[in-house]
Amino acid sequence: xxxxxxxxxxxxxxxxxxxxxxxxxxxxxxxxxxxxxxxxxxxxxxxxxxxxxxxxxxxxxxxxxxxxxxxxxxxxxxxxxxxxxxxxxxxxxxxxxxxxxxxxxxxxxxxxxxxxxxxxxxxxxxxxxxxxxxxxxxxxxxxxxxxxxxxxxxxxxxxxxxxxxxxxxxxxxxxxxxxxxxxxxxxxxxxxxxxxxxxxxxxxxxxxxxxxxxxxxxxxxxxxxxxxxxxxxxxxxxxxxxxxxxxxxxxxxxxxxxxxxx
Amino acid sequence: xxxxxxxxxxxxxxxxxxxxxxxxxxxxxxxxxxxxxxxxxxxxxxxxxxxxxxxxxxxxxxxxxxxxxxxxxxxxxxxxxxxxxxxxxxxxxxxxxxxxxxxxxxxxxxxxxxxxxxxxxxxxxxxxxxxxxxxxxxxxxxxxxxxxxxxxxxxxxxxxxxxxxxxxxxxxxxxxxxxxxxxxxxxxxxxxxxxxxxxxxxxxxxxxxxxxxxxxxxxxxxxxxxxxxxxxxxxxxxxxxxxxxxxxxxxxxxxxxxxxxxxxxxxxxxxxxxxxxxxxxxxxxxxxxxxxxxxxxxxxxxxxxxxxxxxxxxxxxxxxxxxxxxxxxxxxxxxxxxxxxxxxxxxxxxxxxxxxxxxxxxxxxxxxxxxxxxxxxxxxxxxxxxxxxxxxxxxxxxxxxxxxxxxxxxxxxxxxxxxxxxxxxxxxxxxxxxxxxxxxxxxxxxxxxxxxxxxxxxxxxx
Numbered sequence: 001x002x003x004x005x006x007x008x009x010x011x012x013x014x015x016x017x018x019x020x021x022x023x024x025x026x027x028x029x030x031x032x033x034x035x036x037x038x039x040x041x042x043x044x045x046x047x048x049x050x051x052x053x054x055x056x057x058x059x060x061x062x063x064x065x066x067x068x069x070x071x072x073x074x075x076x077x078x079x080x081x082x083x084x085x086x087x088x089x090x091x092x093x094x095x096x097x098x099x100x101x102x103x104x105x106x107x108x109x110x111x112x113x114x115x116x117x118x119x120x121x122x123x124x125x126x127x128x129x130x131x132x133x134x135x136x137x138x139x140x141x142x143x144x145x146x147x148x149x150x151x152x153x154x155x156x157x158x159x160x161x162x163x164x165x166x167x168x169x170x171x172x173x174x175x176x177x178x179x180x181x182x183x184x185x186x187x188x189x190x191x192x193x194x195x196x197x198x199x200x201x202x203x204x205x206x207x208x209x210x211x212x213x214x215x216x217x218x219x220x221x222x223x224x225x226x227x228x229x230x231x232x233x234x235x236x237x238x239x240x241x242x243x244x245x246x247x248x249x250x251x252x253x254x255x256x257x258x259x260x261x262x
Numbered sequence: 263x264x265x266x267x268x269x270x271x272x273x274x275x276x277x278x279x280x281x282x283x284x285x286x287x288x289x290x291x292x293x294x295x296x297x298x299x300x301x302x303x304x305x306x307x308x309x310x311x312x313x314x315x316x317x318x319x320x321x322x323x324x325x326x327x328x329x330x331x332x333x334x335x336x337x338x339x340x341x342x343x344x345x346x347x348x349x350x351x352x353x354x355x356x357x358x359x360x361x362x363x364x365x366x367x368x369x370x371x372x373x374x375x376x377x378x379x380x381x382x383x384x385x386x387x388x389x390x391x392x393x394x395x396x397x398x399x400x401x402x403x404x405x406x407x408x409x410x411x412x413x414x415x416x417x418x419x420x421x422x423x424x425x426x427x428x429x430x431x432x433x434x435x436x437x438x439x440x441x442x443x444x445x446x447x448x449x450x451x452x453x454x455x456x457x458x459x460x461x462x463x464x465x466x467x468x469x470x471x472x473x474x475x476x477x478x479x480x481x482x483x484x485x486x487x488x489x490x491x492x493x494x495x496x497x498x499x500x501x502x503x504x505x506x507x508x509x510x511x512x513x514x515x516x517x518x519x520x521x522x523x524x525x526x527x528x529x530x531x532x533x534x535x536x537x538x539x540x541x542x543x544x545x546x547x548x549x550x551x552x553x554x555x556x557x558x559x560x561x562x563x564x565x566x567x568x569x570x571x572x573x574x575x576x577x578x579x580x581x582x583x584x585x586x587x588x589x590x591x592x593x594x595x596x597x598x599x600x601x602x603x604x605x606x607x608x609x610x611x612x613x614x615x616x617x618x619x620x621x622x623x624x625x626x627x628x629x630x631x632x633x634x635x636x637x638x639x640x641x642x643x644x645x646x647x648x649x650x651x652x653x654x655x656x657x658x659x660x661x662x663x664x665x666x667x668x669x670x671x672x673x674x675x676x677x678x679x680x681x682x683x684x685x686x687x688x689x690x691x692x693x694x695x696x697x698x699x700x701x702x703x704x705x706x707x708x709x710x711x712x713x714x715x716x717x718x719x720x721x722x723x724x
Contacts, residue, residue: 016661025676042630081291081295176630178662179630181428181663200518
């Protein structure tokens with residue numbers, strides 16, 4: 001049927017679950033089962049543990065110094081019910097980070113954390129870091145040792161950044177797994193990191209994964225935000241992402257969604 | 263002042279109002295996280311019994327967050343309508359519950375007292391109510407709002423069409439809009455959560471919504487759910503903005519963590535109003551809330567999360583919103599642990615909002631790290647449908663591929679319309695019929711045929 005063909009074409013434009021068909025008001029059995037499977041896989045992703053050794057190997061390949069630390073949350077259960085613990089290093093982590101503070105501090109503290117999806121950190125954190133390196137070099141920003149955090153939340157970057165004497169913390173973290181994206185990475189920038197920063201004081205790039213924002217685009221935007229953050233000495237709601245205006249190839253700009261009016 | 267209640271030989275003492283309210287709250291993980299929850303089941307009931315005896319006037323004298331420190335408290339106190347409060351002024355929290363459940367509390371009387379009900383009063387009485395009480399009273403509260411259609415009329419339920427895309431791709435978003443319209447969704451708003459806060463991307467999304475709504479002459483409104491300051495900036499740049507969105511919370515400090523205060527909201531409200539883009543009304547604000555946001559920002563002042571959520575509705579109420587919804591299970595298991603807690607919170611939020619005269623809808627939802635699933639959403643959807651919720655979300659397959667959580671789907675809204683006989687906003691219902699998307703009895707025609715009727719959206723598939 002022509003109409004089925006049209007819906008098929010539409011469904012190729014988005015990973016969203018459109019054109020599922022219906023039986024009465026309900027989902028057809030095949031779609032109901034697909035949903036159940038995706039939910040099961042997302043549930044499993046939440047409980048997959050971080051593999052710091054894998055990330056350490058990836059950072060070695062990039063020639064970056066690193067250190068492995070844990071938050072104060074001792075288990076996944078405690079991580080899920082006590083976000084405050086996931087925002088603080090444990091005692092040995094605090095000591096380890098302090099010991100690595102470079103004289104005079106650094107420009108950027110890079111942090112990789114499992115967050116709610118270690119799968120996202122495993123899949124994208126090294127690639128994300130690699131995509132950022134050319135911008136870091138070009139701008140001659142100094143980098144502290146990359147901290148890989150088990151059971152970490154976004155705000156743990158504040159403590160790590162402060163301990164390293166960093167001007168800015170850049171946290172790459174597994175976002176809450178969605179049904180269609182159990183491996184989505186988020187990137188958070190906080191100028192002058194220190195414990196007590198609020199979410200309104202951060203900039204965020206989210207949905208970095210295969211079907212979402214590409215690593216290249218995320219790196220471009222992150223670099224733009226960092227340049228602005230350093231020159232304006234802030235991050236957060238007063239720093240709007242205007243990077244797209246300067247995108248050299250015009251990606252994401254002025255693409256008409258609707259065919260022109262007749 | 264302190265409150266007490268004796269059970270047998272044991273005297274329970276609650277040192278102040280916020281302690282009393284917190285201990286009286288049905289158990290939830292967020293209050294446990296904050297160290298505010300009752301320590302035993304008996305203590306919780308003792309707190310409820312003590313709370314039942316508290317006169318409503320007490321809430322006008324004892325603040326849970328100090329007046330001097332918090333502009334939300336000042337808003338609540340300074341805008342309290344003493345005349346509206348008068349009919350219930352002599353009641354206690356317990357007798358207020360009895361009155362609300364009685365035949366005395368008609369739709370008209372409930373609407374009349376709404377400006378006299380403070381969030382703390384609403385929260386307090388909700389803590390004495392079972393789920394069926396929350397449903398029975400909310401069902402009698404009617405809050406109707408208008409922009410390009412009429413939302414909240416008895417016997418209707420609207421749907422926000424939520425066509426999010428993980429890269430803000432305009433064609434991908436349009437494809438989801440086509441699917442949603444073919445399912446008869448979108449009367450509350452066609453509302454996009456953008457990934458980006460890039461001004462150019464936001465402007466493109468808004469222009470697309472505007473063009474779509476005007477070319478198809480859909481009696482609805484569009485919204486890109488970005489920060490209120492971005493909406494103001496977009497308005498200044500001449501971009502077509504229907505609704506001004508913002509997430510809000512129940513304390514000044516929590517709002518500060520969102521990068522807003524009442525003055526910033528006022529600016530957004532006035533900028534939106536000035537455009538006069540509504541055709542049947544001028545409710546221009548869209549707010550989202552959710553239990554736990556204040557604690558999450560360390561801005562909870564040792565007040566329980568449900569009371570703070572009701573205070574967020576006082577913030578909303580000041581700006582005559584078109585839409586307000588709690589995003590009930592979005593925040594995660596540290597605040598609402600499982601399906602049972604999410605269901606209870608959804609009913610409390612809806613009840614408190616409606617009692618205060620706020621047009622509550624609900625994003626009936628959960629995340630994959632909570633102990634909940636689609637069965638729990640079916641339960642809450644059915645209960646909120648019975649309670650007369652103003653609107654729910656319609657998301658393709660219930661799976662938001664951008665925000666990474668599950669809500670209610672295009673199919674789910676069909677289910678609840680079928681089971682409870684709920685109609686759409688009348689102007690939108692008439693548009694669907696005129697387009698031929700619905701046939702006899704408001705039933706949907708086949709999706710393939712519907713697509714042909716969606717002009718510019720059908721052309722995307724060419």
